[in-house]
Amino acid sequence: MEFRTEIEVSPSRFRIGTDSKIMTVGSCFSEVIGSQLADNKIQCLCNPYGTVFNPSSIFKLVSNSLQNQPVYKHLMVENSGIWQHYDYHSKFYANTREELESLLNQTNKKSQQFLRKANFLVITLGTAIVHQLKENGLVVANCHKAPASTFKKEVLNVKDITLRFSAMYEQLKMHNNKIKILLTVSPVRHTRETLQLNSVSKSILRTACYHIEQEFNDVHYFPSFEIMMDDLRDYRFYKADMIHPNEQAEKYIFEKFSETYFTEDLNSFLKEWHKVKMSLAHRPIQTDTPAHQKFLADLLEKLDGFSDRFDVSSEKEKVLSQLIAA
Incomplete structure (x- = not known):
């Protein structure tokens, strides 16, 4: 008798080896995957822009880095003497506009240099719900506690996401024709927008990923969302907030990830490295x-x-x- 529905991940033509270079971008689950990769000695640039949830902002940041675009100064905002930028996570801040501009341009340059040599870009999409500045209609990655009246909330549709991905994809391939893209939908539940809207949002993201994978032969979808929702469908796999997967769930999903993408050589190394880590601890x-x-x-x-x-x-x-x- 079966008591769970285990997700069977489609075999991937792409393989991550011991010498692979990987950049992760997107929601906080990209941070989880990136930190797991780095912890296992895989060369990884983990979420260089900080946590970014919506696909519009994610694709924009990657494209701007590749084109060496200067940061948009008109999207900088000051609050209580601290400067931040609407396109970036709140971990990026400075005391002056000039300091923030320099910090963000350095971040973009580092991302560009890494992407040009990377073998894989892992993108984790968190939500299809975006906030637009009323004054110009631009989508922001982070509201930085600005008044709600500053923004208009919208829901991206599948066409929006696929078109924005295509534009980023073209830029990426111009700079690194050999790079592969791994897409995934974050298993983190965005309850702030209500569970009903979270379901709408995730379904849009998943459908967009399906169409993107069908259109581009060097894009592969990894079902972290489905593993959490269907395989680990129990609250014991969540943290106390009932929103984020707990450590056990994260480890299980990463094991599925490694089974799908890692070469035999890398998996062999990881077994030995696990013993070393136990000794170090x-x-x-x-x-x-x-x-x-x-x-x-x-x-x-x-x-x-x-x-x-x-x-x-x-x-x-x-x-x-x-x-x-x-």
Whole structure:
């Protein structure tokens, strides 16, 4: 007797290897995927623009970076002496317009340089509901606590999203013809707009992803949303807010992700790396015993074995700090 409906992920023609470079953008679930990749020593630029939920803003940020567009100064906003930008997450702020402009241009330049060499761009779409500035109709990524009267709320349709994706895709391919795109819909529930509108929003995003995948042969959809909604359909897989997947759910979804995209070589490395991470997390009561010092020496040797392919300098430094010089 079956007690759950496990999602079968479609096999992917694209494979992420030990030398792959990946950039993640989008909702907070892009942060989850990106941090998991980086934690497993995969070269990853994780959500460089901060958390961005709607596809219009996500595609705009990527396109502007690729074209080396200066940030739009007219979208900077000041509140209590702090400057922020409507196109970017609230983690980007400065005391002056000039400082903020410099910070954002550096962010865009870093994203552009990485995208030109990246093998994969992972995009996580969070919501189809957008806020437009009433004065000019521009969609914002973050309202930065401006009065609600400043904005008009709209719902993007499938055509809006697919057209905006196509424009970004053309720019991306002009700069890096070999890059592949992995699309996913965030499993995080956007309850602020009501659960009813959240369902409408997610259905639009999912339909848009379907059409995009059908149109572009180097785009693949990963069903993180479906895994959460159908496979893990129980509140025990949510955090206390009942909105975000908990650590167990995030780990399960990432395992599905790795099964779908990782090469055998990378999966083999991850098994070995997991053992190393367990050793690094070990907290002995006494660190100066001969047994623990040998444990550290053996661990350092294992790290040295990885150093020709991966950056393990921080891990080696941690181990060396505990080793007692002979």
